Amino acid sequence: MHMPTPPKEPGTHPDCRKVNEILGRMGDKWTIMAITMLAGEPRRFNELKRLIGGISQQMLTRTLKALERDGMVTRKVYPTIPPQVEYALTDLGRSLATPLMQLAMWVLDHLGEIEAHRASHDARLLSEDR
């Protein structure tokens, strides 16, 4: 891992579009939630759905499929009745979990600060508008 390099001319870098596209996926909130919930131990489909809370099964399916395609997650089917499917992070997925959970932690740590700032900012706008 390099140091937080002050960017030079990244907009002109040829890989910029691709990085951007991957960022769009990895930064997706359902992706972040899913990987967070998979860190630590494998989970089953509906278990994940419950843990994440507020996600539709279709979005969960899509998210997991995309993660599988990207090599972040493995899908293991146990041919039992009823069927049982277990999702687990790959090594690659686990390596992503680290920066992702640091981001999540940052949000948790600064939630109050952000909301306070929003409130005062909104209040100021209101008083200016008249």
Add this chain to the structure above:
Amino acid sequence: MHMPTPPKEPGTHPDCRKVNEILGRMGDKWTIMAITMLAGEPRRFNELKRLIGGISQQMLTRTLKALERDGMVTRKVYPTIPPQVEYALTDLGRSLATPLMQLAMWVLDHLGEIEAHRASHDARLLSEDR
């Protein structure tokens, strides 16, 4: 900052919706790009637009306004002709830049791996379909 805690029952945590909402914003690809480009030095509007590359001016405006509202960015107007506006990270914004750029770095470091996995995954699907 805590350690990457294996999640217990976050889906049921009352703050979960708020964290989720903030994550949705901070994980947004334009937000990540903007903060990344502002790390290191302040930037002007069109400078940012060029650096980010591929963003519409409206999206840049919206992104910067949201960041200002959240207290991540300051907007300084120099009443010159032509007008000049400088955006800079606040302390809060700079503290977010760290995990965000680590995420960006992770993407850069693993771009090849991801794309290789995608290709083989897609190829396997193709051969199975017939």
Add this chain to the structure above:
DNA sequence: CAGTATCCCGGAGGATACTG
């Protein structure tokens, strides 16, 4: 249980034109 298949809507986000 773990999905797939449809339908549908609101909003993200681009393109363009105008303004101080």
Add this chain to the structure above:
DNA sequence: CAGTATCCTCCGGGATACTG
């Protein structure tokens, strides 16, 4: 230059019903 105002398109994502 640094925006604001409009218009329009596309698709993220929810709800629901069905299947192996």
